[in-house]
Amino acid sequence: MANSQRREGVAVVAIGGNSLISDSQHRTVEDQYAAAGATTEHIARMIANGWDVAVTHGNGPQVGFILQRSEIAAKVEGMHEIPLDVCGADSQGAIGYALQQNLYNTFRELGIDKTVGTVVTQTEVSADDPAFKNPAKPIGGFMTREEAEERRARDGWRVIEDAGRGWRRVVPSPKPIRIVEEEAIKTLINSGMTVITVGGGGIPVVADESGRLHGVAAVIDKDLASALLANSIGADVLIISTSVEKVALKWGDPDQEWVDHMTLEQAKEYLASGAHFAKGSMAPKVQAIINFVEGGGERAIITNPANIERALSGETGTHVSKT
Numbered sequence: 001m002a003n004s005q006r007r008e009g010v011a012v013v014a015i016g017g018n019s020l021i022s023d024s025q026h027r028t029v030e031d032q033y034a035a036a037g038a039t040t041e042h043i044a045r046m047i048a049n050g051w052d053v054a055v056t057h058g059n060g061p062q063v064g065f066i067l068q069r070s071e072i073a074a075k076v077e078g079m080h081e082i083p084l085d086v087c088g089a090d091s092q093g094a095i096g097y098a099l100q101q102n103l104y105n106t107f108r109e110l111g112i113d114k115t116v117g118t119v120v121t122q123t124e125v126s127a128d129d130p131a132f133k134n135p136a137k138p139i140g141g142f143m144t145r146e147e148a149e150e151r152r153a154r155d156g157w158r159v160i161e162d163a164g165r166g167w168r169r170v171v172p173s174p175k176p177i178r179i180v181e182e183e184a185i186k187t188l189i190n191s192g193m194t195v196i197t198v199g200g201g202g203i204p205v206v207a208d209e210s211g212r213l214h215g216v217a218a219v220i221d222k223d224l225a226s227a228l229l230a231n232s233i234g235a236d237v238l239i240i241s242t243s244v245e246k247v248a249l250k251w252g253d254p255d256q257e258w259v260d261h262m263t264l265e266q267a268k269e270y271l272a273s274g275a276h277f278a279k280g281s282m283a284p285k286v287q288a289i290i291n292f293v294e295g296g297g298e299r300a301i302i303t304n305p306a307n308i309e310r311a312l313s314g315e316t317g318t319h320v321s322k323t
Helices: 029-048 060-073 084-110 145-155 182-190 222-232 264-273 282-294 305-312
Strands: 009-015 051-057 116-118 122-125 137-143 158-161 167-171 176-179 194-196 203-207 213-215 237-241 247-249 257-259 261-263 299-303 318-321
Touching: 009 029, 009 222, 029 051, 029 084, 029 305, 051 084, 051 182, 051 222, 060 084, 060 137, 084 116, 084 194, 084 203, 137 145, 145 158, 145 167, 176 182, 176 222, 182 194, 182 222, 222 237, 222 282, 237 282, 237 305, 261 264, 264 282, 264 318, 282 299, 282 318, 299 305
Parallel strands: 009 051, 009 237, 051 194, 116 194, 122 203, 237 299, 261 318
Antiparallel strands: 122 176, 137 167, 158 167, 203 213, 247 257, 299 318
């Protein structure tokens, strides 16, 4: 196999956990593996063009599956439930396996002399983060009111009624402040290795007074963590891969407008207005690219997997830069 001699730079490519599930009828492990292959094919081609890449990914649906299996299994004598931080670690391993095997196979098909591996990644958050006082991220399966009250009393869970569908546990979503395995990731990237990392935003951990790390029941936004990683390793570009080719202003309105480029200040103004980007979908992605560019990044791109190569060449996607 012949490796590309041209080096374009270092890129962090963030893909969503939902991108591994094409629809509600295709959620099996085999379905997710096939979906991972469809996405990694485009990442492999940008690597063939000379990019060194760290791939990050979401894990929301997958952690939900792990939690539900755990809750079902715990009803059997001798079995136990899995803590949320360990569920995150489990998902990093399983999703990382699917991504790295697909990349390995595509590298062989394309004649790329590259290695790929997954780093189980911890992301430090502050124990004083306000999110811990206001948990709002639903996780796990639905419960009856009686079951929810029992878990609240017995296990200290925060629970809410979720849109008439039942009761669910909610956990905090604190801001990421440090990628614990940053130096290992940087070393691997600098050696030419493709790295899969910061799965699900990273396993949330806090440091005690002595500096020892402890896992916490929380969920970290993977785009914010990806931006932090990109700044930490000095990436040249952050690509957030999502379901649309470009970002739109006034999304869903009759006068919706697709955006090719935003300056940093424009992105901040659009986000602050609250009129353009939905809180649960595009807003965190725009905030992540703002963080990256403000933190010293040269440019960031939002596009869908099929258009990653075209977006890198400037043909499509929404690009954000300082000016």
